[in-house]
Amino acid sequence: MKSQISIENVSKVFGRHKALNNVSLEIKEGEIFALLGPNGAGKTTLISAICGLCRQSSGNIKVNNFDTLTHYKETRNQIGLVPQELPLDGFESVYNSCQFSRGLFGLKDSRDHIEKILKTLSLFDKRDEQIFGLSGGMKRRLLIAKALAHEPKILFLDEPTAGVDVSLRRDIWKLIEDQKKMGVTIILTTHYIEEAEQLADRVGIINSGEIILVKEKTALMSEFSKKTTFIRLSKKLKNLSFMKKNKKISLTENGMTLKLVGINNRSNELQSIVNLLSQNGIAFTEINTVDNSLEDIFLDLVETQ
Amino acid sequence: MNIQAAITIYKFEMARFRRTIFQSLVAPIITTSLYFVVFGAAIGSKIETINGVSYGSFIVPGLIMLYLMTESINNAAFGIYFPKFVGSIFEVLSAPVSSLEATVGYVGAAASKSTIIGLMIFLTSNLFVNHDIKYPLVMAIFIILTAITFSLFGFIIGIWAQNWEKLSIIPTLLVTPLVFLGGSFYSIDMLPEFWQKVSLLNPVFYLISGFRWSFFGTSEIPIALSIVAILSFMAICLAVIAIIFKTGYRLRT
Structure with a gap:
């Protein structure tokens, strides 16, 4: 598998705090990569740097050979992001919110595509409802729907099953596996190790802003077994x-x-x-x-x- | 260029305007009507004409400008501050949207909203006073330029603000006094000489004066000076926004 995201010596400093320290990492096309680490390890900062939400202090990040700073349009076009929190405009309807996400990526409204995603995520019946009326689990699913609205090649899921019930967690896992089958590269951060064990092809462990290990999940399990x-x-x-x-x-x-x-x-x-x-x-x-x-x-x- | 993104942001913001149509449109119309009743009919009947214009007619350009400026600032500031506040701004920041496209979307929507409000106030004023617009094209240009410029200014405030108090502090403590003291309801010729000179330091005065010229063909200062003033302010706002996006100030960490 060829490398799809290439991170070279990336550091990010907030004041005196070094959130990322010389991180280098390759993400392969079509894989599910689980990024594990304790709170404050730098997982979200790394994702933010790749997606353009923050700028690295040094180092380079390339997505399919496009630099994320100099060719940000090309890189962001390929990426869908599901953030850790639930940042949604509660007054907007579910459908319009997805349409907004799609439009930002330069795509015209596609009712068929958005309705298909909403059906997959069991949100179709709620399509005309305002977001603030949705439950926490529905909002989490809506964020996934919004991230998929522009048909990304790479999907970042920052703790996608945090705070959701077991049944919904299984549904989200299935959706992740389906996306993988469709050729989407998935980068997943999670606190639920069971999730990484279930889904990931490769696992990276980050601690104090440094990648301490990257391995195939099966090799990791057998080596450290x-x-x-x-x-x-x-x-x-x-x-x-x-x-x-x-x-x-x-x-x-x-x-x-x-x-x-x-x-x-x-x-x-x-x-x-x-x-x-x-x-x-x-x-x-x-x-x-x-x-x-x-x-x-x-x-x-x-x-x- | 990602024109679709600018259109998407524009439509999204205009949808918010439609959802709050009563608050957005009816409230200014009622308040304007009260201004006309109090200043135009009750107090205005005791005031002689100003430069040959009845007081009721004289205050119309000032009132439109008052709303145009404050609504432009408020709409644009809220438009960008709200997604920052709830966190949904991440979508715009992680999408292939340039600073120009984002600015066109947010500022274009805010300027459209305030222009609609300005026109509604103008139509409302026709219920109370009769006026012939001497230079309608200049009036339209002034409305559009003012709406865009002050929406740019509001956009800057919305990015700068880190809480709701900061969001309202500049419009309340700076812009409203400048609009009121910029000759919205009086001619600076009515002031003592010293305060006339002080008024010349108020940038809003140039805009109101120029706008009034488009209505009556007379103003305290040359129309060219008013146009230069608004274009200069627009250039400053554009430069500040360019710096904000280049540095990621209060948008990207």
């Missing part, structure tokens, strides 16, 4: 004095479960522990092993930075 094994005991244990101290092994608070983190199966570590339990007459009822999630990997990376 750690298994956690839980051994449920028949009787409560007070301590682990029967075995050598091992950082990987701990006893849960109720004393009924042994937690083994990052146990290496190749060296038969689990077998040795099970043997040790038997030798000490400690019976157990269940052994359960789980893979750690992207959330665990994200927290590990951010905390150890």
